[in-house]
Amino acid sequence: MSPAIELIAINKSFGTVHANRDVNLRVERGTIHGIVGENGAGKSTLMSILYGFYEADSGEIRVNGAPVRIRSSNDAIQAGIGMVHQHFMLVEPLTVVENVMLGAEGGAMLRAGEAKVRKELARLAQDYGLDIDVDATVGDLSVGLQQRVEILKALYRGADILILDEPTAVLTPAEADALFELLRSLKAQGKTVILITHKLREIMAVTDRVSVMRRGEMVATVETADTSPPELAELMVGRRVLLRVEKTARAPGAPVLDVRNLSVVDTRGVRRVADATFTVHAGEIVGVAGVAGNGQSELLEAIAGMRPLSLGSIRLGGRDIPLSQHNPHRMRELGLLHVPEDRLRMGLVPAFSAFESAILGFSDEPHLGPGPLLDHDRLIADLAKKMEQYDVRPPAPRLKTSNFSGGNQQKIVLAREIERNPKVLLVGQPTRGVDIGAIEFIHRRLIGLRDAGVGILLVSVELDEIMHLSDRILTMCGGRITGERKPDETSEQDLGLLMAGVTDEAA
Amino acid sequence: MDLGIIATVLDSALRLSIPLLAACLAGLWSERSGVVDIGLEGKMLVSAFAAAAAAYAFGSAWIGLASGIIASVAFGLVHGFASISQRGNQIVSGVAINMLAAGLTAIVGNAWYGQGGRTPPLEGVQRFDGILLGHSALVYIVLLAVPLTWFVLGRTRFGLRLRAVGENPAAVDTAGISVTGLRYAAVIIGGILCGIGGTYLSVGQAAGFLPNMTAGRGFIALAALIFAKWRAWPALGACFLFGLLDAIANQLQGLFIPGIGEVPVQAIQALPYLMTVILLAGVIGKAIPPRAAGVPYVKER
Numbered sequence: 001m002s003p004a005i006e007l008i009a010i011n012k013s014f015g016t017v018h019a020n021r022d023v024n025l026r027v028e029r030g031t032i033h034g035i036v037g038e039n040g041a042g043k044s045t046l047m048s049i050l051y052g053f054y055e056a057d058s059g060e061i062r063v064n065g066a067p068v069r070i071r072s073s074n075d076a077i078q079a080g081i082g083m084v085h086q087h088f089m090l091v092e093p094l095t096v097v098e099n100v101m102l103g104a105e106g107g108a109m110l111r112a113g114e115a116k117v118r119k120e121l122a123r124l125a126q127d128y129g130l131d132i133d134v135d136a137t138v139g140d141l142s143v144g145l146q147q148r149v150e151i152l153k154a155l156y157r158g159a160d161i162l163i164l165d166e167p168t169a170v171l172t173p174a175e176a177d178a179l180f181e182l183l184r185s186l187k188a189q190g191k192t193v194i195l196i197t198h199k200l201r202e203i204m205a206v207t208d209r210v211s212v213m214r215r216g217e218m219v220a221t222v223e224t225a226d227t228s229p230p231e232l233a234e235l236m237v238g239r240r241v242l243l244r245v246e247k248t249a250r251a252p253g254a255p256v257l258d259v260r261n262l263s264v265v266d267t268r269g270v271r272r273v274a275d276a277t278f279t280v281h282a283g284e285i286v287g288v289a290g291v292a293g294n295g296q297s298e299l300l301e302a303i304a305g306m307r308p309l310s311l312g313s314i315r316l317g318g319r320d321i322p323l324s325q326h327n328p329h330r331m332r333e334l335g336l337l338h339v340p341e342d343r344l345r346m347g348l349v350p351a352f353s354a355f356e357s358a359i360l361g362f363s364d365e366p367h368l369g370p371g372p373l374l375d376h377d378r379l380i381a382d383l384a385k386k387m388e389q390y391d392v393r394p395p396a397p398r399l400k401t402s403n404f405s406g407g408n409q410q411k412i413v414l415a416r417e418i419e420r421n422p423k424v425l426l427v428g429q430p431t432r433g434v435d436i437g438a439i440e441f442i443h444r445r446l447i448g449l450r451d452a453g454v455g456i457l458l459v460s461v462e463l464d465e466i467m468h469l470s471d472r473i474l475t476m477c478g479g480r481i482t483g484e485r486k487p488d489e490t491s492e493q494d495l496g497l498l499m500a501g502v503t504d505e506a507a
Numbered sequence: 508m509d510l511g512i513i514a515t516v517l518d519s520a521l522r523l524s525i526p527l528l529a530a531c532l533a534g535l536w537s538e539r540s541g542v543v544d545i546g547l548e549g550k551m552l553v554s555a556f557a558a559a560a561a562a563y564a565f566g567s568a569w570i571g572l573a574s575g576i577i578a579s580v581a582f583g584l585v586h587g588f589a590s591i592s593q594r595g596n597q598i599v600s601g602v603a604i605n606m607l608a609a610g611l612t613a614i615v616g617n618a619w620y621g622q623g624g625r626t627p628p629l630e631g632v633q634r635f636d637g638i639l640l641g642h643s644a645l646v647y648i649v650l651l652a653v654p655l656t657w658f659v660l661g662r663t664r665f666g667l668r669l670r671a672v673g674e675n676p677a678a679v680d681t682a683g684i685s686v687t688g689l690r691y692a693a694v695i696i697g698g699i700l701c702g703i704g705g706t707y708l709s710v711g712q713a714a715g716f717l718p719n720m721t722a723g724r725g726f727i728a729l730a731a732l733i734f735a736k737w738r739a740w741p742a743l744g745a746c747f748l749f750g751l752l753d754a755i756a757n758q759l760q761g762l763f764i765p766g767i768g769e770v771p772v773q774a775i776q777a778l779p780y781l782m783t784v785i786l787l788a789g790v791i792g793k794a795i796p797p798r799a800a801g802v803p804y805v806k807e808r
Contacts, residue, residue, distance in 0.1 A: 053681075053806065074683030089678040091671045092798070102671050103682025105664040113664075153682075 002065030004029040004161050004192040005050070005081075010059035012045055019045040020056070021216045027161075027209075029064075032183055032193040034203040034224070037213035038236055038435040039405050043196050046213070047163050051083045052076040063161070077103075082154025086165040088146050092139030096149055097121070099138050100156050117156065124155055128185055144175035151182070162186065163194045168202060172291045173463070173496065180206045198436070200229040200243075201464070212236055237437045244468050245443040247450075252471065253282030255318070256455035257303070257336070257424045262312035264295075264302045264479075272298035274479045276312070280424065280455040285446065287470030287487075288459045290499050295479035296459045297341055300428050303457070304338040305331040317423055332361065337417040341428030341459065343406075347413040350402035355383040357401040358416050386415040391441060407438030414445060425449060428459045443469060463492055477501040516754045521642070522712060524750025526551065526721075529649045529704025530728035531735070531742045532656055533697035539660065539737055540693030541673040541799040543597040546586050546604030547701055548725025554579035554705030556612040559626040559716035560619070562633045571633070571710045572645070576702030582608065583698030584691075591690045594803035605725075613718045624718035626709070635711040645707045650743075652700060657739040669693055673797035676804040686804045701725075730780055736794045752778045 005027040012020040020042045027033045037043045049056045052070040061068055063079045070076050076083070090099050097117050106113030118134060125131045132141075132148055141149070147167060154162055164183075168176040183193050183206055195207060203210050204224060211221040212235040220235050233241040257280040264273040273295045280286045290296050301307045303314060305328040314321045316334050325331075328338070340346035348357040359368060359379060369375035383397040390411040392404070401409060410430065417425065427446065431439045446469060450456055460466050466473055467487050475483045475498035483498035530547040537544040557578035562571030582604055589600040613624040620626055635643035660666035669689055672679045676686045704724075709716040731749055735741035756775035763769055 051681075072683060073681045077683055083681070085681065087677075089675065089681045091674045091678050093674055094667075094671065098667060098671075099678075102667060102678065103684050105667065108664050110662050110664060110667060 001029060002062075003027055004064060005194070006060075006062040006065075007046070007050070008060040008062070010046065010049060010061075011057045012049060012054060013057060018216050020049070023059070023213075023216075023218045025211060025218060026221070027192060027194060029192055030187060030190050031208040032187055032195060032206055034207035034210035035194060035196045035213065036198060036200065036203055036210060036232060036236055038198070038437065039407070039433070040215075041213040041236070042216040043213050044165060047083070047165060047194070047196060050076065051081060051163065077157050077159075080158060080160040081163065082157060082159025082161070083163045084147065084150045084154060084165065084167060086167075086169060088150050090138050090146055090149060092137070094138060096132055096134045096136055096138060096141075096152075099149055100134075100153050102153075104157055120156055121152060124152060127189070128155075128182060130155075130182070143170045144172070144178070147171070147175075147179070159191075161192045161194065163196070165196045166198070167195070168197065168199065174291075176202070200232050203232065204229060214238055233436050237435075239437075241436055242440055243436075245440060245447055247447045247469075250283055250451065250471075252284040253453060255279045256282050256316070257457065258315035259303065260313045260315070262299070262302060262314070263310045264298045264307055265310040266298070266307075271310075272479050273302060276481050278474060278481065278484075280457050282423075282455050283450055283453045284471045285450050285456040285458055285469050287466035287473045288457065288476055289463060289466045289473055289495055290459075290461070290476035292461050294476045294499070296476050297428065298479075299476070300338070300341065300426050300457070300459050303331075304328055304336065304340075304426055328361070332420070335421075335423035336426065337420055337422035337424070338426040339410075339413055339417050339428065339430060341432075343409055343413050348401050348409060350400070352401050353398050354387075354401050354404065354412055355379045355397040358383045358386070358397075358412055360416070362416070362420065383412075386419065387412075390415045390445075405435070406433035407435045407442075410434050410442065411438065414442065418445065418449060422449075422454055424455045424457070426457050426459075429461065430458070431460075431462065431465060463495060466495075467492075475499050512758070516751070516758060518641070519757065520747060520751040520754040521646070522750075523753045524746045525646050525649050526704040526708050526712070526724050527728050527731060527749055528743060528746040529652070529700050529707065530725050531731045531746050532649075532652050532739065533700035533704070534729055534732045535656065535735075535737055535739065535742055536669075536693045536700070537697040538732065538800050539673045539797055540669050540690045541676060541797060541802065541804070542587070542590055542690055542694055543601065543801040544586065544694075544697060545598060545601035545729065546582065546608075546725075547697075547728055548721050548723065549601075549605035549608030550579040550582045550698060550701035551705035551708065551725055552605075552612055552719070552721045553582055553608040554702040555709040555720055556616060556626070556705075556716045558702075558706035559629060559709040560616075562629055562710050563627055563715075566633055568629075568633060568635045568710050572635075572703070572706045575706035575710075576699050579702035579705060580695055580698030583694045583701070587691050587694040590803060591687055591694070594805060597801050597803075609719060612716070616716065616718065624716075626716040629710060629714045633710070634714055635707075643707075643711045645703060645711045649700075649703060649707070652703075653739050653743045660739065665692075670797075673799055676799050680804070680806065690804075727780075733794050733796075734782075734786065737797060748782070752782070 003026045007023060007025040010020050010023040023046055035043050048054045052072045052075050055071055061070055068079050097114060101113055101117050106116055121134050130148055130152060132145060138146060138149060167179060186193055197203060207224045210224050212219050212232060214236060229243055233243055260277050262273060262276045266272050276299060288296050298307060302309055305326050316336055344350055380397040387395040392408045392411045430442050446456060458469060470487050473485045473487055474481050475495055477499055478501060482501055482503045530551055534544050534547050554575035558571040558575030561574035562568050586600050586604055589595040590597040616624040616626060635645050638644055660670060668679060668684055672686055672689045680686050708720055727749055731742060731745040734745040759770055759775060
């Protein structure tokens, strides 16, 4: 039987960047095929070529053994290829039915095609368990359901081959599990699935075969059963990578951050954090685990002084913080530094040069220049030194912040905060959108800080990260702290229950 | 106030609202497709001139209408080329259209007719006469455009695609539909509607072209468009309301209020704008424009 997809010697360049170099790929019919690689390895470009968003400079595409020319999304749809983009291609003010119909209306008048769409959606709901309110406005649906609409769109167009680009980046763990269930049932019905991801756990869990890309080249294709996460990581990065940075046991020191009965009410009057009480000691990493949107972000922002407390108190290094001093500037002066969750919105100014982003929040420090002036030469020299220490690539302080990859942007933020000798460091989602190689580096830095006696409060939605780094784990659900565990005395299942609000008392 | 005055005011409100409505619907088509169009004013002006000049030269109001539409569509295509094909700034392009129209009509008009930019007065078959209730065919064409717009946008394949491209052009592109084609189609429809509106000004309502005779109607139409939240039936309501304010302003001209004095015309002329600001702020809620309006579409990696 001929493979569902065969790519032969695909080349694609953007200017001087060779995004795909002689790429070969063979995807067997009725399988789930993973494609992994770091950001910029060329995965997305390759899939864009397959979906007709770009045309390859050279090479051949075969679908079911027959050579095809894919010059537009239309050609791809005709060839039975459907794509679920990382950023959904949905029209939010339109309904589910209208979104599914778009481009496949079945006639100049909508009414005729609509009946067919409804019937087909009902059938798909039955076959694959893809239930959805077809008259709902897409913008009102949860992210998980919006993704379901994207999948329905592809299936409605008769896709036999489904490409999913980083589908779990926006999903909760439960939604991700539901997605994998769906992928397995698609496979059972004979569909072919191509899964692009950088999460090795997902590759191991759901794929039959996996291809690895590095710097525009396809470096390996292996049976998932015959490989392991460390081997894949090594193939992706081109050197040995520690997926789990070693850390030695360390007795925590004196309390450096005391949070008592902290509550946060947002501007709409919704309580985001309820009665949180905990302590972070010197030389300790306290991890906060939880499904996104359960109050962790608000907790970090409240401690950092970005949100007012509605109740409760904060002690920093043994001294009470009065209300009048509870603002980001003063908290920083007192030694509490913050690596915010969303680096592009809160941590950096994307349009600034890197050396300008590297002093955000500290621009009034006297050593940066005489009086009200900033000494650019000095700032650039300072950042050049830090870039070397933090292995920022490219080491170009004048480059625009937005031109760095996610991992390198994160290193710039980390360098800025860490170099100010924090007593307490708040860290939100330190490795979101960051490459495996850079993750290892960032984890090493955080553990190094902890060993140097800094108290770290770490918020992450990546359970692995929490488990690897933390000395103690707090779980949050609905704004409440639902439990506390030692990492070696718990499991993912155990934490999952606490994150879902099943507390010790209730159990 | 007796019934006669009320009837007069309503009648003139309708006349005054027709050019607004034509421009407002033009803007609706353009902006629902994602192309912001502040050049409504300029397109109406150039079509008013072209219509009057052609009607005078050929002795036919209908040839005038055709010329008005062609001129307006041509200007629309310039805006389309700048903002769709060249991905230029749509505000800058719109401003350029307005300035170009104002200058060009005055200069060409003066060169051709030597009457300070006016066209010679039109009479008889050179104008649109009343066919029903004293209103000309153009009035009914523009009114008919309201249900037509509503139907096409809401009930047809073309309308669905057009609404989608104004919200998320990438979704349209990945569905295998041409973003560029849809946006040009919308710009052309907008050009036709502006052409009808402009023709109405010089060949229907008045008897000839006067320099700058649109007098800001293209901008009031934009206010009406926001007021109507980019929907067809509310656009009819908004334009009629603004036409009514204008008609009342005409009646109030020279009115003397005890203790204050004569009401300045400008105060009343500002009413449509004030209404828009006040009503949008308080009464009818937020007007959210099509999400992709004003953003050129560039394929992303």
